Amino acid sequence: MTNHRTTPLLLALATATALTAAAVPAASAAPAEPGRSGTSAPRLDWRPCAKPGGPAIQECADLPVPLDYADPAGPQISVAVSRIRSDRPEARRGTLVVIPGGPGGSGVQRLTQKGAALQKQLAGAYDLVALDPRGVGGSTTASCGLAPEDRHLTTLRSWPGPGGDVTGNLARSQRVAEACAANGGAVLRSFTTANQVRDMDRLRAALGERRISAWGVSYGTYVGAVYAQTHPGRTDRWVLDSSGDPDPRRVARGWLANMGEGADDRFPDFAAWAAHPDRDGQGLRLARSPEEVEPLVLSLADSLDRAPRPSTTPGVPLTGNGLRQALQNALYGDSAFPGLARLLLTLRDPQATPVLPPELAQPLRDQDASQTAAVICNDVAWPLPSAADQQRAVDEDRARHPLTAGMPVNVTPCSFWKTPPTTPPVRITDRGPSDILMIQSRKDPATPHSGSLKMRQALGKRAVMVTVEQGGHGVYLGNGNACGDAAVTRFLTTGTRPARDTDCPN
Template sequence: MRRALTIVVAAATAAVMFAPPGLAEPGKSAQPLKWGDCPADVAKHGLQCTTIDVPLDHRNPDGPQIQLSLSRLASKNPDKRRGVLLTNPGGPGGSGLDFPGALVDLKMPQSVLDSYDIIGFDPRGVGRSTPVTCDLTTEQQNRGNIPPYARDAADVLTHARNSKIVADQCAKSKTANLLPYVSTAATARDMDRIREALHEDKISFLGYSYGTHLGAVYATLFPNRGDRIVLDSNLVPGGLDRAGSRLFGPGMEKRFPDFAKFAAAKPEYDLGTTPEAVTAKYFDLAARLDKAPVQGYDGALFRLATFASLYRDSRMPQLAEIWKALDTNQPPPRMVAAEAQPNVENAVASHLYVICNDSRWPKSVGSYLHDVSVDRKRYPMFGASGANIRPCAFWRSEPAEPPVRVGDRGPSDVLLAQNTRDPATPLSGAEQMRRALGDRARMVTADQGGHGVYLIGANKCANDTVTAFLTTGERPQDDRACVAEPA
């Protein structure tokens, strides 16, 4: 799951059965955990919090340490408790400390709450876990972490200059010494330290969006230490890399007809009486706002706001109100994010630390000029955003550990959940993840739109499949397709 509008939004090899050279296998942690009250903004539903220390550099386990903040929603039924369920809400850059409470708000079944201590944590670099910074200005924060829609080559070059400035700021920030050590591989190793600190032989995991990459990397690095792994709304196996970012274009094209149908059926919005008319209105509004912004909305922000609102069906009425206001040159209603992000600067900075370490991004501005030109024509709604350049093209550091390639060796203990019309992590990317995990995984698809399946979508078949896996271990023998639920 991502936090809008700052959207902290994407061939298989053998899994690593042992630590790579220079990475010591951690032993049992003697560190006692002292659970206590959580910070005020996290404390709800009986959540408890604590901290643990982990190596800054896992190649040097006895070297400098950093601190991770953890939360726990303990099972109240010891007779049914199976173990622990680590969770991640997405990102990268998203805080997960309050996520167990959010899962309760999403009506997580009591059978799951009885089966596990639900564990949340802020990944390294995020929130209360040794946070990083890029000293971003308010303007830079407001740009978020999805590149703007590039109308032409000049827009790409402008964003390239802005991206280089951001990369330089990250390299000169007070946390620049952490640059090589904030990555998905390092966070996965942190997860195993959390497992040790909880005195568990195995952990289960529930990860959404970017959390699917984190869970897949953990399952690859530690194939025999996972119990039941659920990956919901899947990125490509490389995470939010160049290929994952470019999937925003086809993802929006696949999802947008759901909104067009919704708006066409609501004459009060006056956006068109057919889905085709609503689609034409999108391009008309974007072109008009490119020339003459309304109340701070230019064409790029309009496109981004539309893309972000397609994450949830529940956001469609608000989006239609925004369109209606912009179409009539009126002040649009303020877009309210579904989830508050207390520190946007840290969210954007830690997002960059991770994605720039997790893959090798093209350094040539010319390659982005080419890709934007191609994707603008192929996916005119949003392709020129997903293909646009990022600060990673100018990143100054190398990761302490090479990116981990998701592999298929290990027990068959992974369940992928995926919507067929996800704008941010489209089905085509999930299918790549499914192939990379091979027989380790099964996938359940729900014929619905939006970003997030389990507890977020309304498909009972998909929800029940995930709940059964978490509580009983029952998993479809083959991949399962869940048909659309009646409205």
């Protein structure tokens, strides 16, 4: 579920009557303590690891963690962690963990991308840390041995065939599940939200912190909510940015199902942009009115279903599902609108050769595709409907949400997964300290506002939610809404939240 500017004045104008001091005491450092497993907290040997575009003071280390927390003295694997220490020790109040989205997002990479902005916003209040979840980036990985054609984004996402046919999806889902069972082993089976939470708490202990703060985005909000539910006494100031429905019966499956509504909520922003007269001067105007844009996109996707267009990437044509996936990606942020418009304009010219967006031009690494599938399938058991019931569900969803063409409710490898979870997902409740700030776009293509309200309801008195009218996915330091950015910064630096749920204008 993930891709990745503030003035206090705008925050004051938006929430002047709603703010109240709710300061949370600083999380104090303490000697390393035993983790939940009973083993001593490991030592972290930090080394410089500055990356292009990231802070010069970034450090990295490797955190040993049990392959199976039920056997803490058994085999160990490695989790890559990174840190940007506070550059103002006198202002430091604790540690902030940056929790990536996904599943499959790299915390180390996100820290590199957002580290400088966080340093500026938080003014030295925190050491900034992150980890690569098991299976990601510099952490221990596993492979299912998937064929390249099963690792493209358009096949990892269960886009139906032309006309909504699910036959290919059923065969591919079973093939992927069997490959993961045959080749993934115990390491792949350990890729779960529960283990990411345990690893995060082991990192807390290794850092010598009694409590930590966190900023989780997209899937990272679910990780953060599970941590807050299972370790309530170890949370300091907690930010959940772009949340989904935490219903334990529909973890991941419900998130996917909601994407049809999310696309419907967000697409009007692109349509208005693409039909605006300002696009004339940029050579990017697609239509005279916003109402004409969706029929254009649907027509082009249908034509590509019938006759895929050769692209500038040899051997990888642009299909209807490729265009639909490009649309989904572009809806995450306004900055992607021009690229999508250029692609659509190219497709209107029968002589032009489309240039694929980079994420569509080649398959994912086997390790990355395997990790993404494994987490959502290991977390919760998925139903296996009959082929007829699956086709009926896709047909109904295609009619209801044409932009997503039935993908959100289609079959995935999880329905054929060979190792169902032994324990149910954590139920998120209102039991625990009131130290959570949720921030959410009202027009989010991946985690729609309606789903975030389910998280808000589950957390009850523990949380306050700020809804941002600016569309997109990933709000804080992501979409340019100064009011939303300031609300999060104020909470993390002072502990002050709005007194009640509130809105930020666009």
